[in-house]
Amino acid sequence: MPRLQEKRAEETKAAIVAAAKQLFGEKGYEAVTMREIAKEAGCSHTTIYIYFKDKETLLHHLSVPPLEELRGRMETAASEPGASAVERMQKLSRVFIEFCLGNRGLYGIFFGVNSERVDTASPSSEINRLRLGLFNLLRRTLGEALGLPDGERLLACSRIYFYQIHGIAATYSHSKESADALMERLTPTFDEAVAVLMLGFNALQSNKEVGKQ
Amino acid sequence: MPRLQEKRAEETKAAIVAAAKQLFGEKGYEAVTMREIAKEAGCSHTTIYIYFKDKETLLHHLSVPPLEELRGRMETAASEPGASAVERMQKLSRVFIEFCLGNRGLYGIFFGVNSERVDTASPSSEINRLRLGLFNLLRRTLGEALGLPDGERLLACSRIYFYQIHGIAATYSHSKESADALMERLTPTFDEAVAVLMLGFNALQSNKEVGKQ
Amino acid sequence: MPRLQEKRAEETKAAIVAAAKQLFGEKGYEAVTMREIAKEAGCSHTTIYIYFKDKETLLHHLSVPPLEELRGRMETAASEPGASAVERMQKLSRVFIEFCLGNRGLYGIFFGVNSERVDTASPSSEINRLRLGLFNLLRRTLGEALGLPDGERLLACSRIYFYQIHGIAATYSHSKESADALMERLTPTFDEAVAVLMLGFNALQSNKEVGKQ
Amino acid sequence: MPRLQEKRAEETKAAIVAAAKQLFGEKGYEAVTMREIAKEAGCSHTTIYIYFKDKETLLHHLSVPPLEELRGRMETAASEPGASAVERMQKLSRVFIEFCLGNRGLYGIFFGVNSERVDTASPSSEINRLRLGLFNLLRRTLGEALGLPDGERLLACSRIYFYQIHGIAATYSHSKESADALMERLTPTFDEAVAVLMLGFNALQSNKEVGKQ
DNA sequence: GATGAATGAGATTTCATTCAT
DNA sequence: CATGAATGAAATCTCATTCAT
Known part of the structure; x- marks a missing residue:
């Protein structure tokens, strides 16, 4: 036995x-x-x-499962039925932010805020694959929400959107408050941030269409 | 002598x-x-x-002048005459982002993205005072740009705005590209990000006012 | 069972x-x-x-059989019928050299070129007995080949002879070339070395005898 | 000051x-x-x-001066005036052997008997240059002593000669006896080894010339 | 004021070896 | 008999920092 x-x-x-x-x-x-x-x-x-094998390998083995779990949760959020575009994006964002705040320091490592050594040593490892996957999921969802086809336009919007949620995570990633406390206190702000972006994206769209005519 | x-x-x-x-x-x-x-x-x-006294002290003495310079440049940008609200905010953001990308590693330290050791040693030192000053400047400028009085509303908008520019800085803070290269390549995206936010803020405002009626 | x-x-x-x-x-x-x-x-x-018991014990248990095999092969070579004195010595030498090159790292251990730790642990163990046996075999064979009786004279010649073949082994014991490649490339040189020694021994003998007269 | x-x-x-x-x-x-x-x-x-910089660098810095001193002493021995060819070679050999016995373990490192790591790390460093220089000096001197021109013939003789003195060094390189004691006890044998080789080389030469006629 | 010499603490990693199963 | 789990000892090397000049 x-x-x-x-x-x-x-x-x-x-x-x-x-x-x-x-x-x-x-x-x-x-x-x-x-x-x-x-x-x-x-x-x-x-x-x-x-x-x-070594410290870095430990970090990698450590990073993969949480990131995969995050992807799972984000996919669920992205495909929630009976939710408006904005609501879906808000849910998606909350999932991402909550994950980052729940993993704090790790978040910095996952998303390359920290430690150039890590990035250098494994330029295109599984983590990068996962990161890219998340970004693509986000882009796809945003494209659906905005009714935008793939392309430069959507890419720019996705970046802006990513900056926003990345900025949120970065801002609080070293706060002493717990993830729960932060979420409770700031979820309205986070939701509003998403709402503002969506409104802004749509307004920009309208402006341009008006410009074309 | x-x-x-x-x-x-x-x-x-x-x-x-x-x-x-x-x-x-x-x-x-x-x-x-x-x-x-x-x-x-x-x-x-x-x-x-x-x-x-030691490496850490060096770091702190080091942080103050650049941050003050940044404030100076941001104040200049904020009070640029003959510029629309959006343009002023865009200029402000570019100044901030360029500073962050030009100081990379330092940026992480200034804004607490890195190295809790540093934060631990000086919980609310002069750096924090400066940081707060920057945020207030930003809030004031945004208030003027949006025609909003001080208060919860403006605070929320300022946060959202800060998340955005902080997210931009964080995203590229470990890129291998030079600050100049990044600025050249991405300034349109950054400007658009600001534009989107401003449009979004205004749209949100309109919505709420409509709701009130 | x-x-x-x-x-x-x-x-x-x-x-x-x-x-x-x-x-x-x-x-x-x-x-x-x-x-x-x-x-x-x-x-x-x-x-x-x-x-x-431990790594070192393993090494020692490991050393005995190859050395015994070597002695066997050397004995065979030494008693080859229908071979001239020089040819017998050449064969003997080739056997020894080939063994050393075929066992590289081991050779250093067997013949005390390496790692005093090993020697320290077994000052006069079985390996030393075997080593001595090999040397005696070599001396006996050389004595027959030169027509020399046991004694200082033969001992000196045996030493010189041993230096030679030991030097050959030592020289190539860390080469990257395979034993086969080395043997193929250098056997003529090795044979010549033996021939030179035998000629020299004989010449020396003649000189001395002439001197005596 | x-x-x-x-x-x-x-x-x-x-x-x-x-x-x-x-x-x-x-x-x-x-x-x-x-x-x-x-x-x-x-x-x-x-x-x-x-x-x-590191352990290996220490070794190298350590190796160079003794090897250069050795070369100096060997050059002196090689050009001793009023000495027969055999005497010059004997002196040369004694210098080499004494050096090796006086530097024991180091000798193994210098001449690649030990530690493949060392060789691997610095394949063509200054040490190798020095080693080669020694061998060339030896070859030149032997050529003069034997009246042989540069070429395959001399190269083979040099190798054989090198095997001999290398074998002597290797044989005693792990003995507990002091260099002085060994030299005192064995110099006659070492000298005889050289004499035998020289006699052998000459005899071989004569044989071949006879063969040619 | 400024410096070269020197150090202690500590980091990662490897290896032979033992213990419990 | 055989093994996977686990460990202690030790090796190389780095760095912030102090001391004597």
């Missing part, structure tokens, strides 16, 4: 991942040492190397 | 600050070593400790 | 020895890890410790 | 080099740690990194 050992191993690995996630999130990738992670995970620092 | 020495000292200090500013900006706070700064400044690394 | 287990055990042990031999030979003692050996042997690294 | 500091620095550097030379010689490159060297040199291990 090797099951018992297997279970122990998975527990240890999970403990390491959990510890690393928490610490990276709290203090940032570079500021956390392998020994700290090990102590938090309740094992020797060498044990980490059984499960992860 | 202590004047001569004083002058030399002042020069050395300035050289250190300049070197540190450049290097922190280029590579980020953690990635720069005291020896690098000293080499760039043309002095011994021990000399730095004559003027600054 | 403990036989079956015994056999399996024997096989595992043999696999370990074979793997260690190959890897030590290829990369040198220090550069090989227990895990590498285990992987090559197709077992867990802990299994090695069932059969061998 | 920075002279005092400068002197201290050179003393420290010299102490490091001396300690490293001794320890590398005694235990081999890989087996010696930077901390050991530092302790022996009477400084902190970080101090070493002030003077040498």
